[in-house]
Every structure is written in structure tokens, then in C-alpha cells.
Amino acid sequence: MRPFVFVNIAMSADGKISTRERRQVRISGNEDYLRVDRIKAESDAIMVGIGTVLADNPSLTVKSPELREQRRAAGKDENPIRIVVDGRGRTPPDADILHKGSGKRIVAVSKEAPKKAVEALRQHAAVVVGGEETVDLRGLLEELHRQGVRRLMVEGGGTLIWTLFEQGLVDELQAFVGSIVIGGKDAPTPTDGAGFLREKDFPRLRIIEAVRLDDGLLVRWEVERT
Amino acid sequence: MRPFVFVNIAMSADGKISTRERRQVRISGNEDYLRVDRIKAESDAIMVGIGTVLADNPSLTVKSPELREQRRAAGKDENPIRIVVDGRGRTPPDADILHKGSGKRIVAVSKEAPKKAVEALRQHAAVVVGGEETVDLRGLLEELHRQGVRRLMVEGGGTLIWTLFEQGLVDELQAFVGSIVIGGKDAPTPTDGAGFLREKDFPRLRIIEAVRLDDGLLVRWEVERT
Ligand SMILES: NC(=O)c1ccc[n+]([C@@H]2O[C@H](COP(=O)([O-])OP(=O)(O)OC[C@H]3O[C@@H](n4cnc5c(N)ncnc54)[C@H](OP(=O)(O)O)[C@@H]3O)[C@@H](O)[C@H]2O)c1
Ligand SMILES: NC(=O)c1ccc[n+]([C@@H]2O[C@H](COP(=O)([O-])OP(=O)(O)OC[C@H]3O[C@@H](n4cnc5c(N)ncnc54)[C@H](OP(=O)(O)O)[C@@H]3O)[C@@H](O)[C@H]2O)c1
Numbered sequence: 262m263r264p265f266v267f268v269n270i271a272m273s274a275d276g277k278i279s280t281r282e283r284r285q286v287r288i289s290g291n292e293d294y295l296r297v298d299r300i301k302a303e304s305d306a307i308m309v310g311i312g313t314v315l316a317d318n319p320s321l322t323v324k325s326p327e328l329r330e331q332r333r334a335a336g337k338d339e340n341p342i343r344i345v346v347d348g349r350g351r352t353p354p355d356a357d358i359l360h361k362g363s364g365k366r367i368v369a370v371s372k373e374a375p376k377k378a379v380e381a382l383r384q385h386a387a388v389v390v391g392g393e394e395t396v397d398l399r400g401l402l403e404e405l406h407r408q409g410v411r412r413l414m415v416e417g418g419g420t421l422i423w424t425l426f427e428q429g430l431v432d433e434l435q436a437f438v439g440s441i442v443i444g445g446k447d448a449p450t451p452t453d454g455a456g457f458l459r460e461k462d463f464p465r466l467r468i469i470e471a472v473r474l475d476d477g478l479l480v481r482w483e484v485e486r487t
Numbered sequence: 488m489r490p491f492v493f494v495n496i497a498m499s500a501d502g503k504i505s506t507r508e509r510r511q512v513r514i515s516g517n518e519d520y521l522r523v524d525r526i527k528a529e530s531d532a533i534m535v536g537i538g539t540v541l542a543d544n545p546s547l548t549v550k551s552p553e554l555r556e557q558r559r560a561a562g563k564d565e566n567p568i569r570i571v572v573d574g575r576g577r578t579p580p581d582a583d584i585l586h587k588g589s590g591k592r593i594v595a596v597s598k599e600a601p602k603k604a605v606e607a608l609r610q611h612a613a614v615v616v617g618g619e620e621t622v623d624l625r626g627l628l629e630e631l632h633r634q635g636v637r638r639l640m641v642e643g644g645g646t647l648i649w650t651l652f653e654q655g656l657v658d659e660l661q662a663f664v665g666s667i668v669i670g671g672k673d674a675p676t677p678t679d680g681a682g683f684l685r686e687k688d689f690p691r692l693r694i695i696e697a698v699r700l701d702d703g704l705l706v707r708w709e710v711e712r713t
Contacts, residue, residue, distance in 0.1 A: 274660060274692055274708055275678040276502010286686050423670050434500060434668075440692040440708060442660075444649050445682015446675075452501040456671015460512050466500055466666040471697065471704055478697055478706065482500055482666060 263402035264413040267433035268422050269300060270451045274477075277443035278419060278451055283316045288439040290475030295325075300435070302328035304414040306342035306367075306405060310421035311351050314358060321416065322362035340364035342410065345386075346421055348395045350378030352386075359385035367405075369396045398424055423454025426464050431484050434466065438478040489628035490639040493659035494648050495526060496677050500703075503669035504645060504677055509542045514665040516701030521551075526661070528554035530567045530640040532593075532631060536647035537573035540582055547642065548588035566590035568636065571612075572647055574621045576604030578612075585611040593631075595622045624650055649680025652690050657710050660692065665703040 271288040272278050279285055289297075301307055302323045309319065321343045323329050329339040340362045345352050348371040352359070359366055359382075366386035370379060373394050382388050389404060391397040405413065415422060415431075425431045436451065457463050466482035473479075497514040498504050505511055515523075527533055528549045535545065547569045549555050555565040566588045571578050574597040578585070585592055585608075592612035596605060599620050608614050615630060617623040631639065641648060641657075651657045662677065683689050692708035699705075 272502060273689075274662070274706070276498060276676050277678075277682070280684050281682045282684055284684070286689075419672065426668050426670060436500065438664075438706070440694060441689040442652050442678055442692065443683055443689060444652060444678035444680060446645065446673075446679035448682045450502050450672070450676060452503075452668055452670035453672035454670060456503070456507045456674045457669055458506050458508055458510075463499075463512075463667040463669060466668065467702070468666060468699065468704070471699065473694065473697065476693070478694070478704075480500070480664070480704065 262406045263399070263430070264305065264406050264410045265432050266402070266413050266415060266425065266430055267435060268415045268425070268431055269297060269435045270417055270422070271437040271439060272451055273439050273441045273443040275442050275444060276450050277445065277448040278417060279316070279449050280443055281445040281447040283449060285317045286443070288441065289437045289477065292475045293437045293479065296474065296479070298324045298328060301341060301414060302332055304341045304412045305410040306344055307414045307416060308344040308346060309416045310418050311345055311347035312420055313416065313418040314345055314347070314352055314356055316418070318357050319416070320357040320361035338364035341414070342367060344369060346396045346398070348373055348392070350374030350382060352382060354381050354385065369401045371396050398430060399428060402430060419449045419451055419453030423452045423456070426452055427454065431464070433469070433484060434482045436480050437474060438480060440476045488632045489625070489656065490531065490632050490636045491658050492628070492639045492641060492651065492656055493661060494641045494651070494657055495523060495661045496643055496648070497663040497665060498677055499665050499667045499669040501668050501670060502676050503671065503674040504643060505542070505675050506669055507671040507673040509675060511543045512669070514667065515663045515703065518701045519663045519705070522700065522705070524550045524554060527567060527640060528558060530638045531636040532568035532570055533640045533642060534570040534572060535642045536644050537571055537577050538646055539642065539644045540571055540573070540578055540584060544583050545642070546583040546587035564590035567640070568593060570595060572622045572624070574599055574618070576600030576608060578608060580607050580611065595627050597622050624656060625654060628656060645675045645677055645679030649678045649682070652678055653680065657690070659710060660708045662706050663700060663703055664706060
């Protein structure tokens with residue numbers, strides 16, 4: 262058993278989620294900002310890869326005081342459990358995700374992670390060990406389910422999203438498509454990694470919703486079960 | 488003076504236009520096939536980069552007999568002028584674009600193109616020389632305008648599209664967004680090349696139209712003049 266997993270990303274019209282320098286850029290606007298805050302507050306946990314932590318240093322907290330209050334009123338922590346997928350324990354001990362806002366944190370590492378790094382991280386987060394060189398995502402999702410996580414939001418980056426798709430672990434994809442062009446053959450995209458080669462392996466999606474938001478589009482796709 | 492330039496591409500939900508092996512894959516369906524044939528027939532010329540010719544060997548002809556007949560009735564060639572942007576004259580002399588269907592062809596090369604290659608290509612196409620190592624696209628567009636081309640369709644790939652955006656030569660972007668995930672950090676995207684680094688350099692778009700087509704979305708963006 263695993264949680265319902267949905268990926269949320271903001272990409273440019275040409276399918277980039279940041280510049281080739283991996284610098285975070287403003288792709289969406291205010292309406293999408295509020296939407297992302299809402300779907301975050303509705304999730305039990307939110308997950309990112311270490312690449313995103315190192316590039317953007319996000320806190321992944323719920324920004325709206327009203328939404329935080331609603332969570333508290335429902336007997337929940339103010340913020341969803343924040344999870345970093347971090348095979349080698351490279352999360353900086355002073356990363357915002359470990360310090361800003363209240364609530365649980367999990368750093369998921371592999372057996373490759375140096376003991377010292379793991380010990381340092383245990384000061385600020387629960388550390389889950391699984392997988393040989395990279396994090397065993399399926400095992401992690403099962404562990405999260407055991408801990409009561411039913412709805413998991415994945416915020417990127419493209420390397421983590423790739424493995425989730427490759428292993429058939431994504432239920433829904435939500436993309437804000439911004440009205441800009443970023444370009445760059447080396448710029449991060451929603452799904453990086455090795456990529457699929459054969460058409461029969463491509464995950465097939467079904468559009469749930471496609472609406473205008475800010476100056477762009479919000480598209481929600483359900484991943485078809487195979 | 489240059490023609491109105493619009494780019495048309497088919498991309499996956501995660502912004503890929505083929506697999507990392509650069510193998511052409513079916514991204515769109517039958518409705519988009521008919522749409523592309525129609526916008527091709529409405530264009531005076533259609534342009535691709537040599538990368539696309541080598542990967543896909545497209546003929547770029549108008550497929551519908553009715554549309555070809557309409558063009559003839561209007562006193563035009565059956566097919567728009569087909570143009571390859573090919574700095575070093577690598578277009579294979581037996582490429583489909585040089586042989587299939589009637590109408591003019593132009594191979595645009597740079598001064599780097601070997602004389603022999605240029606001579607071989609002149610058997611099948613008009614060869615336009617411009618630019619030191621890569622093709623001078625602005626000069627080429629001006630030459631096409633002089634030859635009467637008012638509406639130019641660009642079919643890819645991502646390297647050519649990048650240079651056109653970088654040089655401010657794109658007026659409209661049309662993308663069919665298919666409901667599949669291809670993935671791959673090295674898979675071609677709508678805009679490859681170096682990519683923009685600074686937000687102030689990002690071309691800004693305005694959505695003209697966003698509608699469902701086949702099992703995906705057709706989005707048309709106007710490029711804002713700066
Ligand atoms: N626009 C948006 O919505 C958005 C959202 C998020 C991120 N981003 C951008 O995305 C970029 C970062 O993405 P990224 O692809 O470099 O990194 P990422 O996906 O955030 O993290 C990937 C890293 O996670 C670790 N990992 C451990 N186990 C893994 C597994 N089973 N599968 C996949 N990864 C595993 C690996 O590092 P180890 O080998 O060290 O374990 C891997 O390199 C940044 O430029 C950021 O700005 C954009
Ligand atoms: N899904 C779709 O809609 C679609 C459409 C088309 C293509 N594709 C895919 O795109 C891929 C090919 O794209 P690509 O990026 O490799 O190649 P490309 O954009 O078709 O061609 C780029 C090449 O054109 C030449 N060139 C000369 N002058 C240039 C200039 N000023 N600016 C840019 N390029 C110039 C360069 O080669 P030289 O150095 O030799 O001159 C350059 O490498 C294939 O995988 C194909 O399947 C997909």
C-alpha cells in the first residue's frame with residue numbers, strides 16, 4: 262500500500278522548470294501561488310529531491326495563516342510532513358526545510374549515506390534508510406503509508422519525478438504552463454533522468470482539467486493504470 | 488522585412504519532442520495530423536533544421552489531395568517551398584525532402600559548407616549561402632521575403648527553434664501537447680540550444696487559443712514584441 266502520489270510543477274511553454282544554471286525563476290503568478298499553497302495544505306506530506314533542496318533551498322511550508330489554522334483545527338500539524346529524497350545525505354544541516362515552520366521532516370537516504378551525515382541530519386529530521394545507492398522510493402512510499410500518509414505531493418525536481426514515473430508510482434500530474442520561453446538543452450525539465458525509449462513504455466495520461474490561470478494554463482492529467 | 492514566422496511542434500506533457508535516441512515518436516493523433524496538414528498548406532514555405540532531416544527524413548509535403556488542389560487552383564505550387572537550414576551542407580542528396588512531391592526546395596548553408604556538397608545539393612534545390620559557421624537566419628528570412636514568402640512555418644527541431652527565439656524571429660508558437668510522458672534529460676525539447684539565463688531575456692508569450700484536440704491540447708501563443 263502506498264499513498265496517492267501527485268506531482269506538481271511549473272514549467273515554461275517549452276517545457277523547462279528552471280534555467281540551465283538551475284536558477285529558480287518565476288514561471289507562474291499569484292493565482293498559481295495560492296493554488297499551490299492550497300494543494301500543499303490538503304496533502305499529508307510533500308516531497309522533493311536533494312537537487313531541488315541544493316538549488317532552491319525551499320522551506321515547503323504552508324504560506325497562508327488561514328490554511329495553517331484549518332489544518333490545526335483538523336488536528337493536524339501546520340505543515341505537511343516534509344520529505345527530502347537524498348541518497349547520500351547531502352541535505353545541508355542548515356537547509357530551510359529543516360528549520361522553517363513547525364511539523365515533521367523526513368530525510369530519506371540510501372545505504373551510501375555517510376554515518377556522520379546521517380547523525381547530523383537526525384538532529385533535525387527523522388532519517389529513513391532504504392536502497393543501495395539511491396533511495397528505494399517504493400519502500401519509502403510504503404513506509405509513509407504505514408505512518409498515515411494518504412496524499413503525497415511531489416514538488417520536483419525532474420530527476421526524482423523521472424524515477425517515480427519509471428517505477429509507476431505517479432497517479433496524477435499537475436502542471437502550470439507559463440507563457441514564457443526558457444530554452445536550453447541542459448535546462449531541467451519536468452521529467453529528466455534517462456527517459457523512456459519505447460513508445461509502449463510511455464506513461465499514458467488522461468486530461469482531468471485544463472484551464473487558464475494567471476497568464477498561463479493549469480493542466481491536470483491522471484496517469485492511466487496499465 | 489521578413490515573413491510572419493510561426494513554429495509548430497508536438498510535445499509530450501513533459502515537454503519532449505522525441506526520445507533521447509532522437510527517434511520520431513507518435514505524440515499527436517489524427518485531428519492534429521489534419522490540422523498540421525492544413526496550416527502547412529496555408530504557408531508559403533516550411534523550414535526545418537538539418538538535425539530533423541537526419542533524424543526523421545521528413546518530406547514536408549501537403550498530404551491532402553484536396554489541399555494540394557486548392558493550392559493549385561490558387562496558382563501556387565502543390566507544396567510550400569521546403570527549406571533546410573544546414574550550415575555544413577549535410578543534407579543527404581537522397582533525402583525525401585529533395586525528392587518527394589513537387590515544388591521548390593531551398594537548402595540554406597553557411598560559408599563552411601564544402602563546395603562539393605553544395606554542388607551536389609544544387610542538383611535538387613536552390614542553395615542559399617549566408618553566415619560564417621551557422622546559417623544567418625535573419626538574412627535568410629529577408630531573402631525569403633524578397634522571394635515572396637509571407638508566411639513561414641517552422642517544424643523544428645529544438646536547436647533551430649532556439650536560435651529563432653534568441654534572435655527574436657518568432658511571431659507565434661503552436662504546440663500540440665500530447666497526453667504522454669517521454670522523459671529524459673537528453674531528449675530533444677521544443678527549444679534546445681544554450682537557453683536563456685536571465686528572466687528579462689525570456690520571450691513573453693500571450694495565449695491566443697488553448698483547446699482540446701485528439702487526447703491532448705492545442706495551444707497557440709503569440710510572441711510579445713519587445
Ligand atoms: N519549476 C518547478 O516547479 C520546480 C520544482 C522543483 C524543482 N525545480 C528545479 O529542478 C532542479 C532540481 O532538479 P534535479 O533533477 O536536479 O534534482 P531532484 O530531482 O530534486 O533531486 C534528484 C536527486 O535525488 C537523489 N535521489 C536519491 N534517490 C533517488 C531516486 N530513487 N530517484 C531519483 N533521485 C534520487 C539523487 O541525488 P543523490 O545521488 O545525491 O542521492 C538525485 O540526483 C532545480 O533547478 C530546481 O530549480 C523546479
Ligand atoms: N515533435 C516534433 O514536432 C518535432 C519536429 C521536428 C523535429 N523533432 C525532433 O527534433 C530532433 C532534431 O532536432 P535538433 O535540435 O537536433 O536539430 P534541428 O533543430 O532540426 O537542426 C539543427 C541544426 O541546424 C544547423 N544550423 C545551421 N544554422 C543554424 C542556426 N543559425 N541555428 C540553429 N541551427 C542551425 C546546425 O547544424 P550544422 O552545424 O550542421 O549546420 C544545427 O545543429 C529530432 O529528434 C526530431 O525527431 C520533433
